[in-house]
Amino acid sequence: MPELPEVETMVRGIRPHVVGRRVADVVRPRCRRKPILIQPGFRQLRSRTRGCVITTVERLAKRVLLKFDSGDVMAIEPRMTGLVLLADPPTKEHLRLEWLLNGKGDYESLWFWDRRGLGTVRLYDPQQFASRLGPDVIGPDALTCSLDEWEERCGRTQRAIKVALLDQKWIAGVGNLYASEILHVARIHPERCAGDLSRNQIRKLREATQTVLATAIRYEGSTLSDGTYRNALNRNGRYQNEHRVYAREGQRCPACRRGTIRRFVQAQRSTFCCPICQRAPRR
DNA sequence: ATTAATGTTCAGAA
DNA sequence: TTTCTGAACATTAA
Numbered sequence: 001m002p003e004l005p006e007v008e009t010m011v012r013g014i015r016p017h018v019v020g021r022r023v024a025d026v027v028r029p030r031c032r033r034k035p036i037l038i039q040p041g042f043r044q045l046r047s048r049t050r051g052c053v054i055t056t057v058e059r060l061a062k063r064v065l066l067k068f069d070s071g072d073v074m075a076i077e078p079r080m081t082g083l084v085l086l087a088d089p090p091t092k093e094h095l096r097l098e099w100l101l102n103g104k105g106d107y108e109s110l111w112f113w114d115r116r117g118l119g120t121v122r123l124y125d126p127q128q129f130a131s132r133l134g135p136d137v138i139g140p141d142a143l144t145c146s147l148d149e150w151e152e153r154c155g156r157t158q159r160a161i162k163v164a165l166l167d168q169k170w171i172a173g174v175g176n177l178y179a180s181e182i183l184h185v186a187r188i189h190p191e192r193c194a195g196d197l198s199r200n201q202i203r204k205l206r207e208a209t210q211t212v213l214a215t216a217i218r219y220e221g222s223t224l225s226d227g228t229y230r231n232a233l234n235r236n237g238r239y240q241n242e243h244r245v246y247a248r249e250g251q252r253c254p255a256c257r258r259g260t261i262r263r264f265v266q267a268q269r270s271t272f273c274c275p276i277c278q279r280a281p282r283r
Numbered sequence: 284a285t286t287a288a289t290g291t292t293c294a295g296a297a
Numbered sequence: 298t299t300t301c302t303g304a305a306c307a308t309t310a311a
Contacts, residue, residue: 001290034306062291079291081307094307116307118291159300167300168292176290226289226309268302270288287311297301 002078003175004138005216006230006237007062010084013232015057017086018066018110022053022102029095036096036112037120045123048072049099061133061172071126076112081228082119085111088234097121115228133172138213145171147199150206154194161197161205162190163267174209177222177246180272182208184245184255189278190271196281215242245272253277 002010026046028035038045052068059065064076064084076084082096086107089095096119097112112121134153135145145153153171157164162183165174174182183190186208188201197205216222221230221237224247229236244254249263249272259276 003290006290037305077292079305080289082291114306116289116305118306120292157299163300166291224290228290267300269290285311288309289307292305294304295302297299 001080001175001177001222001224001228002062002082002230003178003221004059004062004173004213005178005219005239006221007064007078008059008217009220009231009237010078011057011059011064014064014084014086014110017105017107017232018054018101019057020053020055020103021105023049023051023068024100024102025050027098027100029092029098031093031095033093033117036114036117038097039120039122045074045121048123049074060131060139061136061168062175073124073126073129075120075122075124075129077120077122078114079116079118079120081116082112082114083228083230083234084232085113085234086232089113090229090234091115133168134170135172137171137173137209139173144210145206147203147206150202151199154197154202157194159194160191160266161188161194162271164194166267166269173213176269177224177243178212178216180246180270181244182212184273184278185212187277187279189280190266190273192281215239245274248272 028042052070054066055069056067066074094113094115096114099110137145162179164170165179186204216239219239222240223229223236245261248261251261253259253274256277259274261272262275263272
C-alpha cells in the first residue's frame with residue numbers, strides 16, 4: 001500500500017546506498033508470472049541504464065525517481081504492492097527487477113518487488129519527462145501546494161472532498177488510508193463538497209495533510225495487516241499504531257471519545273470517519 | 284466454494 | 298468539460 005509516506009521511506013532508505021553507484025546490469029528474475037509494465041520495454045531499459053551512474057534519488061508524489069548521469073529519469077511506481085528494496089524481499093517469486101550495482105557499498109543490488117504486479121517502471125529522456133500530476137502536497141518547500149492553490153482547486157470541483165483528495169491530477173500525494181486520517185484531523189466530513197469548504201476549513205485541511213504525512217514519514221509509514229512492508233530493508237512501519245479512524249470501524253473515536261467510527265464506500269474505496277467529530281453535510 | 288476487499292492508476296464511458 | 302466505472306493482478310478473509 002505504498003502511499004506518500006511509504007514511498008518517502010523507500011527513497012530515504014535507498015538514497016545513501018545507491019547514489020554515486022554505477023548500474024552494472026539490469027536483470028529480470030525468472031518468474032512465471034505476467035511481467036510488470038516496463039516502458040519502453042525491458043531491453044531498452046537495460047541497454048540505456050547499464051553503465052550509468054545514479055546521481056539522485058527523489059520522491060515525486062507516490063513515485064520513486066532515480067536520475068542517471070545520462071540525463072535519463074527512471075520512475076518506479078509501486079502502486080498497490082510494490083516495494084523498492086536493498087535486501088530481504090518478502091518472497092523470491094515476486095521479485096520483478098534487479099539493478100546490479102558496481103562500486104563500494106553495503107548492498108549489491110537494488111530490487112523491485114511486487115506481489116500483485118500492478119507496479120510500473122518507466123524510463124524517460126530529459127525532454128520527455130513531464131509530470132501529469134497536480135502539485136505535491138508535501139514536496140520540497142517551493143513546490144508545496146500553497147493555501148491559495150488549495151483554495152483554487154477546491155473551488156473548481158463539485159466532488160466530495162475525499163474523492164478529490166485521491167485525484168492525483170488535482171493534488172498529488174494523498175492516498176486512501178491517509179485521506180481518511182487527514183479528514184478526521186481536520187474535522188471535515190469526507191462527503192462534504194470540496195467547493196463548499198470555507199477558507200478556514202481549507203486551511204485546516206492543508207495543515208492536517210502536512211502534519212499527518214510528516215508524522216507518518218517519521219514513523220516510516222504504515223504496515224497493514226496484510227503484511228506488505230515498505231522500508232528499504234523490508235522492516236515494518238510503525239504509523240499503523242497511530243491510526244485514528246482507518247480500519248477502526250466500530251471502535252470509539254479517539255478524539256471525542258463519544259462517536260463510533262463508521263465505514264462506508266466512496267469511489268469504490270473504503271472511507272472511515274467519526275460522525276460526531278466530522279459533521280455530515282446537508283443533503 | 285464463491286464473493287468481497289485491499290493500497291493505485293488510467294482508459295474510456297456517461 | 299467533468300465525473301464515474303471497471304480493469305490491470307494476487308492474495309486473504311468472510
